[in-house]
Amino acid sequence: MFNKTNKKINILGKTREELYDFFIKIGEEKFRAEQIMKWIYKRYCDDVSLMTDFSKNLKNKLKNIIKIDHLDIESENISQDGTIKWVLKINDQNIETVYIPEINRATLCISSQIGCALNCKFCATSYQGFNRNLNSYEIISQIWYAMKIINDRNNFKLKKITNIVMMGMGEPLLNLKNLVPAIKIILDNYGFGLSKRRITISTAGISPVIKKLGKLIDVKLAISLHAPNDIIRNKIMPINKKYNIKSILLSAKKYISTSKANKGKISIEYIMLNEINDKTEHAYQLINCLKNIPCKINLIPWNPFPYVKYKCSNFNKINNFYKILIKHGITTTIRKQRGIDIKAACGQLSGNVINRINKRNIINF
Numbered sequence: 001m002f003n004k005t006n007k008k009i010n011i012l013g014k015t016r017e018e019l020y021d022f023f024i025k026i027g028e029e030k031f032r033a034e035q036i037m038k039w040i041y042k043r044y045c046d047d048v049s050l051m052t053d054f055s056k057n058l059k060n061k062l063k064n065i066i067k068i069d070h071l072d073i074e075s076e077n078i079s080q081d082g083t084i085k086w087v088l089k090i091n092d093q094n095i096e097t098v099y100i101p102e103i104n105r106a107t108l109c110i111s112s113q114i115g116c117a118l119n120c121k122f123c124a125t126s127y128q129g130f131n132r133n134l135n136s137y138e139i140i141s142q143i144w145y146a147m148k149i150i151n152d153r154n155n156f157k158l159k160k161i162t163n164i165v166m167m168g169m170g171e172p173l174l175n176l177k178n179l180v181p182a183i184k185i186i187l188d189n190y191g192f193g194l195s196k197r198r199i200t201i202s203t204a205g206i207s208p209v210i211k212k213l214g215k216l217i218d219v220k221l222a223i224s225l226h227a228p229n230d231i232i233r234n235k236i237m238p239i240n241k242k243y244n245i246k247s248i249l250l251s252a253k254k255y256i257s258t259s260k261a262n263k264g265k266i267s268i269e270y271i272m273l274n275e276i277n278d279k280t281e282h283a284y285q286l287i288n289c290l291k292n293i294p295c296k297i298n299l300i301p302w303n304p305f306p307y308v309k310y311k312c313s314n315f316n317k318i319n320n321f322y323k324i325l326i327k328h329g330i331t332t333t334i335r336k337q338r339g340i341d342i343k344a345a346c347g348q349l350s351g352n353v354i355n356r357i358n359k360r361n362i363i364n365f
């Protein structure tokens with residue numbers, strides 16, 4: 001890991017195993033990896049000279065070969081409902097991360113890519129185009145910074161982050177290479193130390209990668225289904241033409257069959273779009289398409305952003321849809337709209353993406 005070009009290694013975003021290897025390679029004891037992780041992830045320290053359990057010699061040695069680099073915050077917006085949106089700077093682009101406090105917990109919604117290539121018609125991120133995958137240090141930076149801010153502002157009584165959802169900008173399963181190490185750090189007791197039941201990967205449904213994921217990591221899985229049949233889904237989520245509803249649900253069913261994090265149920269996300277997917281017949285089609293799938297459904301009122309033709313379903317339609325699902329024994333919730341006044345609600349994240357890459361190169365991985 002340490003290269004001879006004298007380029008400093010960024011320790012943020014390296015897993016414990018990678019750090020063990022690193023410390024052994026530089027002639028130090030393996031346990032130094034655990035010590036440095038505690039400083040970074042428990043005390044939010046990014047300065048080796050403050051790490052009091054390292055000798056002066058070791059500090060000097062480390063200062064010459066490592067750095068603890070993180071993204072910086074470009075701006076912060078606080079909603080009337082307590083939601084906070086942070087815009088993080090990556091050179092001339094930026095990504096968005098959202099903190100959502102509730103009564104007994106606080107969730108951090110993080111991004112996995114700069115932009116998104118999947119082109120879902122109801123999503124603000126897709127209109128920004130796609131630039132590149134975030135690397136693991138950029139994924140971890142979002143959590144590190146948010147936790148540090150909350151820790152530093154404890155006089156404001158901000159709730160500690162208890163849950164992480166990969167529902168921000170990007171399709172996480174198209175960035176597995178960087179996502180898996182990041183999740184290992186989130187789960188690691190020397191890292192952020194969160195439980196697997198408190199981490200959710202939300203995917204538009206990249207079937208082959210869902211299958212691969214089960215061999216790599218066990219966290220909660222949410223499928224952004226958003227349509228009760230392939231005809232509607234093809235129109236609003238073009239990725240469905242490559243991986244249809246049946247293939248996605250089969251892969252997801254297989255994933256949860258070996259998962260402890262999901263407690264035997266897949267979360268299905270269903271955005272409510274007026275006259276598109278919210279009719280009574282759609283509720284029955286959805287029940288039919290999920291009939292052999294152990295799941296719970298989260299109905300999400302669509303959050304507006306400029307230049308698109310969609311409208312959110314009204315309260316009566318959402319309620320009618322909800323009642324039909326409940327009557328058929330499906331656990332269903334209606335998501336509360338949060339952070340809408342600061343454009344931090346579900347589907348509203350856009351960041352600033354300089355689109356340099358042909359989207360087709362990304363989807364045909």
Ligand code: SF4
Nearest residue numbers: 116119120123126170
């Ligand atoms: S909904 Fe998710 S997968 Fe679809 S374009 Fe938006 S960020 Fe990408």
